[in-house]
Amino acid sequence: MAEAEDTVARLRLIRSPRIGPVTYRQLIARFGSAEAALDALPALAGRGGGAAPAIADAGSVRREMAAAAKLGAHYLFLGDTHYPPLLAELENAPAAMLVRGDPALTRRTCVAMVGARNASAAACRFARQIAQGLASEGVTVVSGLARGIDTAAHLGSIGEATVGVIASGIDIAFPPENRDLQERVATEGLLIAEQPPGTEPLARHFPSRNRIIAGLAQGTVVVEAAPRSGSLITARIAAEAGREVMAVPGSPLDPRAQGCNLLIREGATLIQNVEDILEAIRPIDARAVRAPATPYAGEPGGEPGMSERRRVEGLLGPVPVAVDELIRQAELPAAMVQLVLLELELGGRLERHAGGRVSLA
Known part of the structure; x- marks a missing residue:
C-alpha cells in the first residue's frame, strides 16, 4: 500500500466514532494494518452485540490532510520512528498528532x-x-x-x-x-x-x-x-x-x-x-525507555467462544473496574479478555475510563 493511502486508512480509523487511542492500538496490534482493521470493524462490532461504528469518510480525511499540509504541519503516528518514546509508554497515547x-x-x-x-x-x-x-x-x-x-x-x-x-x-x-x-x-x-x-x-x-x-x-x-x-x-x-x-x-x-x-x-x-x-x-x-508492549504480542488465547464472552460480560457493570481485575476474575488469557472488551466497545456497549478501567455503557 502506498504511504499516502496508509495514512488515509490510519486517519479514517482514528477519526471513526468509538475508536479511541486504546482501541486503535489494539486494532493495529491485532490486524497489522489500519486497512485490515477497518475491514474487520463490522464483524467485531457484531460480536459485541451492536451495530458497526460509522467509519470516517476517505474524502473528509484527505481534506484534513490537505489542510494540515497547507499549514506546514505533518502527522506523527503511534509506532513511527519519530514518535516521542516516553509518550508511547502511555496506554492511551495519541494514535496521531499534528506537529x-x-x-x-x-x-x-x-x-x-x-x-x-x-x-x-x-x-x-x-x-x-x-x-x-x-x-x-x-x-x-x-x-x-x-x-x-x-x-x-x-x-x-x-x-x-x-x-x-x-x-x-x-x-x-x-x-x-x-x-x-x-x-x-x-x-x-x-x-x-x-x-x-x-x-x-x-x-x-x-x-x-x-x-x-x-x-x-x-x-x-x-x-x-x-x-x-x-x-x-x-x-x-x-x-x-x-x-x-x-x-x-x-x-x-x-x-x-x-x-x-x-x-x-x-x-x-x-x-x-x-x-x-x-x-x-x-x-x-x-536508555531504559522501551517500546510499549502490544496487547496481543506473544500472548496465547485464541478466539473467545460464547461462554468466554458471557463470562467477561457478566463481570462488567455500570461501575468502572480495572481491566487487570477482569482478567484475574475471568481466569482467561489476557488477549482473549482484551478482544471481548474490544468487541463490546466497537458495539457501543463499553466505556473506557482513566486508569485502565472499563464499564458497561
Missing part, C-alpha cells in the same frame, strides 16, 4: 511545567527563570500555551528547547493573545495538536492535552495551582505513569498555592531551583 517544528526535541530529556492561569507575578517570574535554567542545561520544557505559568515557561525556554501542546487544532490559537507566542513555539521549538485543523479548544479536549504534556516528560513541575485544577490533573497523570511529580511550595494564605502544597504533602518533590529538578529526574536513564 510543526522539530520532533527531535521530544527525544531529549523533557520536563513539563504547568500551573495557574491567574498566577501571581512572582510565580510567573520564577517559572520563567526555572524554564530558562532547564533549557540552558539541555532540557526540553513542555507546557500547554495557556495564560500564566504556561506562558512564562515557554517565554523562558523559547529559542532553546520548548514544546507547546494545545487543545485545539494546530491552526487555532488559545488564548488569542498567545497567537504570536504559539507561532514562535512552532518555528523555534515544537507545536503539537491531537485535534484536527479547525477544531476549537473545547473543555473536553483539555484533559487529553494534559495527558500529552505529562506523557512527554520525565517529570512534571507544578507552580501555583488550585486544589481542583487542570494542573493537578496533569500531575496525577504523571504520577500514574510513574513519572516524577514536583511542586513549588507557596504561602498557605494564597489559594493559588494550595494545590502545590497538597501535592508536596502527598509526596511530590519540593522544588526551589533548577538543581532540585535536575536531581529529581537524574536517576531516570533514557
Whole structure:
C-alpha cells in the first residue's frame, strides 16, 4: 500500500466514532494494518452485540490532510520512528498528532511545567527563570500555551528547547493573545495538536492535552495551582505513569498555592531551583525507555467462544473496574479478555475510563 493511502486508512480509523487511542492500538496490534482493521470493524462490532461504528469518510480525511499540509504541519503516528518514546509508554497515547517544528526535541530529556492561569507575578517570574535554567542545561520544557505559568515557561525556554501542546487544532490559537507566542513555539521549538485543523479548544479536549504534556516528560513541575485544577490533573497523570511529580511550595494564605502544597504533602518533590529538578529526574536513564508492549504480542488465547464472552460480560457493570481485575476474575488469557472488551466497545456497549478501567455503557 502506498504511504499516502496508509495514512488515509490510519486517519479514517482514528477519526471513526468509538475508536479511541486504546482501541486503535489494539486494532493495529491485532490486524497489522489500519486497512485490515477497518475491514474487520463490522464483524467485531457484531460480536459485541451492536451495530458497526460509522467509519470516517476517505474524502473528509484527505481534506484534513490537505489542510494540515497547507499549514506546514505533518502527522506523527503511534509506532513511527519519530514518535516521542516516553509518550508511547502511555496506554492511551495519541494514535496521531499534528506537529510543526522539530520532533527531535521530544527525544531529549523533557520536563513539563504547568500551573495557574491567574498566577501571581512572582510565580510567573520564577517559572520563567526555572524554564530558562532547564533549557540552558539541555532540557526540553513542555507546557500547554495557556495564560500564566504556561506562558512564562515557554517565554523562558523559547529559542532553546520548548514544546507547546494545545487543545485545539494546530491552526487555532488559545488564548488569542498567545497567537504570536504559539507561532514562535512552532518555528523555534515544537507545536503539537491531537485535534484536527479547525477544531476549537473545547473543555473536553483539555484533559487529553494534559495527558500529552505529562506523557512527554520525565517529570512534571507544578507552580501555583488550585486544589481542583487542570494542573493537578496533569500531575496525577504523571504520577500514574510513574513519572516524577514536583511542586513549588507557596504561602498557605494564597489559594493559588494550595494545590502545590497538597501535592508536596502527598509526596511530590519540593522544588526551589533548577538543581532540585535536575536531581529529581537524574536517576531516570533514557536508555531504559522501551517500546510499549502490544496487547496481543506473544500472548496465547485464541478466539473467545460464547461462554468466554458471557463470562467477561457478566463481570462488567455500570461501575468502572480495572481491566487487570477482569482478567484475574475471568481466569482467561489476557488477549482473549482484551478482544471481548474490544468487541463490546466497537458495539457501543463499553466505556473506557482513566486508569485502565472499563464499564458497561
